[in-house]
Amino acid sequence: MERRFRVAIVGCPNVGKSVLFGHLTGRYAVVSNYPGTTVEIARGTGWWDGFTFEVVxxxxxxxxxxxxxxxxxxxxxxxxxxxxxxxxxxxxKNLDRMLPLTFQLVEAGFPVLVVVNMLDEVRAAGLEVDVGALSERLGLPVVGAVLTRGAGVLEIKAFLSRAARSAGRPGRSLAGPGREPVEPRGESAGPGRRPVGPEQPCGPPRGPLRPAYDRRTERAVAVLTTLLGPHAGDSRRLSRRALALLCLQEDPDTLDLLRSERPNQWPEMARVVTESNRGPHPVRHRIPLALHHLAREVASA
Known part of the structure; x- marks a missing residue:
């Protein structure tokens, strides 16, 4: 049976997701509403390097x-x-506003490739993004791109091909920066930037950068992950830690989900959430503040 490699393109609105989707899938796209909503989802198929990629x-x-x-x-x-x-x-141009989601995706347990788009606008604004240094700070693979011009697309495809080739466990062998981050072809390096190739190593692989929360938050996360049990993320594809953090932020859908799926543990979960959010500095405020603080540190380094 043919192995189809599944890729999801994520990010804020107006960052170039649909442009990249077009480059990866060409005309092979189907647009439909997500079940139970009026929100459109585009799905397509791409073929390169002998692999079939399902892209959403x-x-x-x-x-x-x-x-x-x-x-x-x-x-x-x-x-x-x-x-x-x-x-x-x-x-x-706005890495400090973009990276909090990157950290959340990492905490959720997803293997993440970061595509830094709009590098032409970055340079026009007199700014620089060193994708190599960014990759090392994040502990994630990073590709620089100007997707409206197609710059960076070949490198993205090459990375996904290597991932598809990696013994059926794509999230293991390429998730860290053991592969060099890639500048888009045809883009000059410029001062403070280094031209790199997609196959060059950039140092020993390590785990991705994760936020460090305060003790009160970490204690609450530890209790909730224990209550969730070892298989909490199996059906929902989010890690226990991510579910715990969403619960502590009083995300309504997550609370409803855990109330229905963990009825025996729910009273204690609800107590932990309530206790953690009492007082002038509730955990639901501390979590996003920590994410944005780390994002500013990484973006300004």
Whole structure:
């Protein structure tokens, strides 16, 4: 049976997700509403390097703690459908606003390729993004791109081909920066940037960068992950830690989900959530603050 490699493109609105989807799938696309919603999801198939790639273009997603219908549909898709790799497209001019979602996706347990798009606009604004240094700081593979010109597409395809070739466990062999981050072909390196190739090593692989929360938050996460049990993420495709963090942020859909799926543990879960969010500095505020603080540190380094 043919092995189909599943890729989901995620990111905020207007960062170039649909442009990348077009480059990867060409005319082979089907647009339909996500079940139970009026939110459109684009699905397509790409063929290159002898592999078949099923690609989905998710609606705009700012955070896994969702507010809009589009965000809820994107998260529901990630929670319900198997995905081999997430391609997180970000606006290179606004990394500090984009990276909190990157950290959430990592905490959720997804293998993530970061595509820093709009590098032409970055340079026009007199800014620089060193994708090599960014990859080392994040502990994730990073590709620089100007997707409207097609720059970076070959490198993205090459990365996904290597992932598809990696013994059926794509999230293991390529998730860290053991592969060199890639500048888009045809783009000059410029000062402070280094031209790199997709097959060159960039140092020993390590795990991706994760946020460090305060003790109160980490204690609450530890209790909730224990209550969730070892198989909590099996059917929902999010890690126990991600579910715990969403629960502590009082995400309504997550609370409803755990109330129905963990009825025996729910009273204690509800107590932990309530206790953690009492006082002038509730955990539901501390979690996004920690994500944005880390994003600013990484973006400004």
């Amino acid at each position: 273009d998710t609606p705009g997603l700012y955070s896994l703690s969702c507010v809009t219908d589009e965000e809820k549909a994107a998260r529901a898709l990630l929670m319900s459908e198997p995905v081999d790799w997430l391609v997180h497209v970000v606006d290179g």
